[in-house]
Amino acid sequence: MARKRLVILGATGSIGASTLRVVAAHPDRFEVVGLAAGRDAEGLQALAAQFQVKHLALAAPNKCGIPSGEAALCALASLEEADLVVMAIAGMAGYAPTLAAIDAGKDVALATKEVLVMAGTEVMRRRQERGVRLLPLDSEHSALFQCLQSTASEPACVRIGHEAKAEERVAEVILTASGGPFFRRETIDWSRITVAEALNHPRWEMGPKVTIDSATMMNKGLEMIEALHLFALDPSQLRVWVHPQSIVHSFVHFKDGALLAQLAQPDMALPIQYALTWPDRAFHAPVPPMTLAQMQNLEFSEPDLERFPCLKLVFEALPMGAWTHPILTLANEVAVKAFLSERITADKIAAVIEQGLTRAETDFDAIVRYAEEDVARFERAAPGGARCCS
Numbered sequence: 001m002a003r004k005r006l007v008i009l010g011a012t013g014s015i016g017a018s019t020l021r022v023v024a025a026h027p028d029r030f031e032v033v034g035l036a037a038g039r040d041a042e043g044l045q046a047l048a049a050q051f052q053v054k055h056l057a058l059a060a061p062n063k064c065g066i067p068s069g070e071a072a073l074c075a076l077a078s079l080e081e082a083d084l085v086v087m088a089i090a091g092m093a094g095y096a097p098t099l100a101a102i103d104a105g106k107d108v109a110l111a112t113k114e115v116l117v118m119a120g121t122e123v124m125r126r127r128q129e130r131g132v133r134l135l136p137l138d139s140e141h142s143a144l145f146q147c148l149q150s151t152a153s154e155p156a157c158v159r160i161g162h163e164a165k166a167e168e169r170v171a172e173v174i175l176t177a178s179g180g181p182f183f184r185r186e187t188i189d190w191s192r193i194t195v196a197e198a199l200n201h202p203r204w205e206m207g208p209k210v211t212i213d214s215a216t217m218m219n220k221g222l223e224m225i226e227a228l229h230l231f232a233l234d235p236s237q238l239r240v241w242v243h244p245q246s247i248v249h250s251f252v253h254f255k256d257g258a259l260l261a262q263l264a265q266p267d268m269a270l271p272i273q274y275a276l277t278w279p280d281r282a283f284h285a286p287v288p289p290m291t292l293a294q295m296q297n298l299e300f301s302e303p304d305l306e307r308f309p310c311l312k313l314v315f316e317a318l319p320m321g322a323w324t325h326p327i328l329t330l331a332n333e334v335a336v337k338a339f340l341s342e343r344i345t346a347d348k349i350a351a352v353i354e355q356g357l358t359r360a361e362t363d364f365d366a367i368v369r370y371a372e373e374d375v376a377r378f379e380r381a382a383p384g385g386a387r388c389c390s
Contacts (some may be wrong), residue, residue, distance in 0.1 A: 009057075085108050095114070
């Protein structure tokens with residue numbers, strides 16, 4: 001069997017590291033032909049030497065002679081010899097390279113949820129036109145994808161021709177959420193939450209942006225929108241359950257009454273491996289198997305939207321239409337970046353998103369500009385500055 005040739009964008013991040021763990025565990029199945037990162041030139045070169053990769057790119061300028069910028073990322077994403085592109089660049093920076101990969105006829109394993117939240121209709125249209133598959137890497141969407149696998153129908157994200165539609169059999173999907181570091185707090189004063197507290201996730205090791213989104217539960221809102229596009233669902237079919245153990249990664253409730261769930265260790269290597277080997281399933285993974293003891297005393301509950309205002313805003317925005325989707329992700333991205341640099345307090349993340357939703361439909365650049373203006377206004381208004389809670 002010929003090895004599958006991979007390009008990995010976001011190679012030095014947490015998803016990239018997990019992807020390379022899978023590659024190392026299956027040297028007979030995978031070959032890495034391209035690697036990209038944000039600004040870590042030294043780390044990228046070390047990975048290139050370890051996996052013998054010639055084609056490299058960085059998002060940021062560098063002194064190492066590595067091609068950089070959006071054009072370099074897009075060129076790598078459309079590398080002729082690649083079979084599959086792993087897209088793990090965080091935030092809006094992953095949008096153009098994803099489209100470049102699709103337009104080049106490459107299957108894409110997608111971890112960058114903002115791509116589908118920003119422009120899911122366009123991405124899925126191009127995917128269909130080019131006849132490529134969009135394979136989910138998030139553990140929740142991988143769980144839904146695995147539950148929907150059938151010999152009789154195909155999910156929207158991999159359906160190419162006129163196969164039966166898997167979503168026609170679905171009553172609802174339930175995305176599980178860990179609840180992040182603040183789920184068990186009786187009260188949450190977001191104005192006093194520190195960056196260090198928000199980054200202290202109890203279950204998952206992720207990049208800073210995704211970890212903050214988990215703390216506010218905004219990540220679950222973005223994942224809801226992502227699921228709309230990957231599986232051709234309606235907003236009324238989406239639910240969220242908080243599940244602190246992170247063992248059940250999502251459920252599909254079918255119209256016949258059956259409820260299917262996917263259970264696994266809270267380790268990204270397994271959903272990544274499933275995407276890389278699909279439609280096959282590997283005989284082993286670099287992840288310990290589940291034990292019966294881990295399946296005892298699992299907890300599930302509805303999220304308290306009053307305690308997590310970012311998630312509440314998503315539930316309120318979804319019935320308003322797809323024009324709200326880029327506002328939700330881009331305004332959030334600007335606000336999270338400002339919080340991580342301690343320009344604003346955590347409560348202002350929801351405030352920036354809410355302000356964005358009060359404005360009319362507009363283009364991506366305007367959404368970002370307005371969000372940055374809102375951040376600057378909140379920063380000026382903060383007594384003593386936002387850094388007082390750092």
